[in-house]
Structures are given as C-alpha cells and as structure tokens.
Amino acid sequence: MSEPISVEEFTRVESIFVRHRNVLAVRAQFTPIYTDYYLHLMQYGLRNPEELDSMLKDLLAGLTLHLVARPWAETIAWTVNLRAPRVNLFATGGSIPESITGRLFTEDVRETDRDLFYSQTTTQPGAEPRTSTLQIDGRDPLFWVEQYYMQSEQRPAKVFRLPDETFVLVAAQPDYDEEWFGALDVAAVSGLEQAEETKLLETRRFRFHCGCDxxxxxxxxxxxxxxxxxxxxxxxxxxxxxxxxxxxxxxxxxxx
Structure with a gap:
C-alpha cells in the first residue's frame, strides 16, 4: 500500500471574489507541484530543455488556476502546438481528483503554418468532449491563457507571475469594472486584499499526479x-x- 500523501505536497489554490470590481481572483503558490514534477522527471530519467521546461511549468500553473475558476466536474486538457521550436506542450487536470499533469512532445510533432492552442473539456466519463482551437501569438504561456479567455471563454482575464512561484488569474465576471481591470498590474494584484473588499469563496488542493500504471x-x-x-x-x-x-x-x- 502506498504511503499517504501529506498536506504539504499539495498546492493550495484560493478562489477570491473581489467585491465592487466583480472579478474572480484565483491564486496559488506552485512550489509543491513543481517539486513533484521534477521528482517525476528524475524518477524516469527525463530532462527537458530549460526554455521548454519553463513554458510547461507556466502552462501547468495556468491550467490549475483555470480549473479552479471553472465548475467542479470538468476535466480539461490543453495542447499547444508550436512551430519553432517544433514541440507540443500538453497539460491536463481535473478538480474532482484535484490533480494536474503534463509533458512535452518533441518527436513526430505535426507541422502547422501557425501556433495553435487546443482545449478539450469533459464533464463526465464517456461524454463527448467540448473542444476549441485558436491561433496564439508569442511564447508566454500566461499570454496564451489570456488569449484563450478572450476567444473561447468570451471574457477577459489576466494572469500574473508574482514572486516565490506564485501565480494569480484574474477573470472578469458580468458587470466588472473595466477601467480598474485594465489598469491591473503586478503591484495591484499583490496588494489586492489590502486595497479591495474581498471574500474567500473556496480553497482547493492540487498536486502533480497522473495516475498511470x-x-x-x-x-x-x-x-x-x-x-x-x-x-x-x-x-x-x-x-x-x-x-x-x-x-x-x-x-x-x-x-x-
């Protein structure tokens, strides 16, 4: 029987509603997930190029925050197909198992004439997934998430890198304060709870875990x-x- 997983091995994800601004802020410190990700690579003798490794970690963070911003029952998979370097970045996770996993594909990657972002969302086992595809720009996975929100979620979102491997997704809700949202920067997001009236809606715990055998x-x-x-x-x-x-x-x- 495997050893029980301690709470410290989970990343704590907070879902915070910002009153009067009508936005949802999802925040997490990803060191536990990144630690387990690197232990996983070590276990199987894997090593990713530094730039691609950083991009995959950002994609894992973005998907984790997105999962918490979405309904509980969803399982979501994101695949990003880049032309240069030719690589697929893959991340998938679900809120019910509270787990996230992912990998790079550097061999036999389909060549396309543009950089593409694929999303698959499944609400129950065996159900037909809801899919969307969009063209993306740049090499910043957090910007890809923002582009995904505008085109597929039909609402704006911003994703911020804070110190100490902390990331925050701020997603607009109906009747959000557009001027305030447009001016958001790292400093404002860092002091969100001091400057704004907020309410902690829920806390979830995620870990890097695939479940394959x-x-x-x-x-x-x-x-x-x-x-x-x-x-x-x-x-x-x-x-x-x-x-x-x-x-x-x-x-x-x-x-x-």
Missing part, C-alpha cells in the same frame, strides 16, 4: 497482440511512455 498502459497495446513482431522489432522488451506524463514502462512480449 502498467495496468492502464497494457490495454492500449492490445491491438498489437497479433502483430508483436512489428511492435518489438526483434527485441524481447520495449519501453512505452505514458501519453499524459511521459512515465516510462518496460513491456515484454509475455505481457501482451
């Missing part, structure tokens, strides 16, 4: 059972990566 990987390989030679190429074992978190699993012919 060999038992979930093997059924995906079932169609290869009668074509084992094509899969193994003369070897007795192969390494299979989880498509969600890049965890590596050793699969032998006998396992099929």
């Amino acid at each position: 060999l038992g979930k990987i093997l059924p995906v390989l079932a169609p290869w059972r009668d074509k084992a030679d094509e899969l193994f190429h003369g070897e007795n074992q192969i390494i299979v990566q989880c498509p969600r978190c890049a965890a590596r699993y050793e699969v032998t012919r006998d396992m099929l």
